[in-house]
Amino acid sequence: MSDFKFPLFGEGLYFRMKNGKLLIAFLFCCLTIQAQDDVMTLRLMTYNIQHGAGKDDVIDLERQANVIGNASPDVIGLQEVDSCVKRSNKVHQASVMAKSLGMYCTFGPAIPLTGGKYGVAILSKEKPMSHRNIPLPGKEKRTLLVCEFEEYVFATTHLALEEENRLTSLEIILEEAARWEKPFFLCGDWNDEPSSTLIVNMKKSFVFLNNITNSSANYTFPAGTPKKIIDYIASYGRVIKSIRKRQVLNEPDASDHRPVLVEIRLDRYTTPIFSPKEDVVNTQSNEVYDLQGRSVNSKLSKGIYVVNGKKLCVGK
Secondary structure, X not given: OOOEEEEOOOXXXXXXXXXXXXXXXXXXXXXXXXXXXXXXEEEEEEEEOHHHEOOOOOEOHHHHHHHHHHHOOOEEEEEEEEEOOHHHOOOEHHHHHHHHHOOEEEEEEEEEEOOEXXXXXXXXXXXXXXXXXXXXXXXXXXXXXXXXXXXXXXEEEEOOOOHHHHHHHHHHHHHHHHHOOOOEEEEEEOOOOOOOHHHHHHOOOEEEOOOOOOOHHHOOEOOOOOOEOOEEEEEEOOOEEEEEEEEEOOOOOOOOOOOEXXXXXXXXXXXXXXXXXXXXXXXXXXOEXXXXXXXXXXXXXXXXXXXXXXXXXXXX
């Protein structure tokens, strides 16, 4: 068998081989590295922290930060967060927790409360490129906090207690999700169970990443002895490659909700989603699918579609 010379990382540096086996192994390794570069792993989490108060009614942000730190999410949505409110010692709770965890903090106020504000927050290992805080309806006003990151968009909300306002909020959320040409993730306490009209309607556009089947292992509230699922993590359309982990953390004491964690694998999109005018796409003469993989044969409403193998955003 003759020797091979294979140039490696520049001129003048060669890898000498007696046969092709080492070359094949090397090329396989290169392809594996490239494949890994094209896929990212994300740990997403949601947690209603009840303004820092645990089952014992003691406000203990360090206790809740330890719960988050042990789960090590890349990004987490928090609900029921105080900022400079009298009942929670007038501290900016999200900032305190972010500093403890070495994460970035984005706060989304929903209502004024005793000298401060009350709302939701997003903590992230990566600094957000931008953020939006969008008012939502409710007898107690709600908000949708949206953070844009380099590879994806992450949002959190705490929906109203009234069904009418939750359903109206869904219309606003869908309009926001359709704006983005990046994968859009949504989490939070939505005050509704999987069989509700809200969740049934959400399934038409969102893929639920936490397990929402009727099992005690999936229940999130109340934390001590959970009896139902009202906390969720979902993606706008089927944008993920796989779900590697999904669990409700066994934490009965730090808040009145249990936190939810998922780990997913996500394609890094090498080409952007294009946004032509709606009338450019003829659903009769093109292969058009929604992000759930269903064929679309009618006029396109707002949203992201796959047209002839390419992603397209309509109604941005």
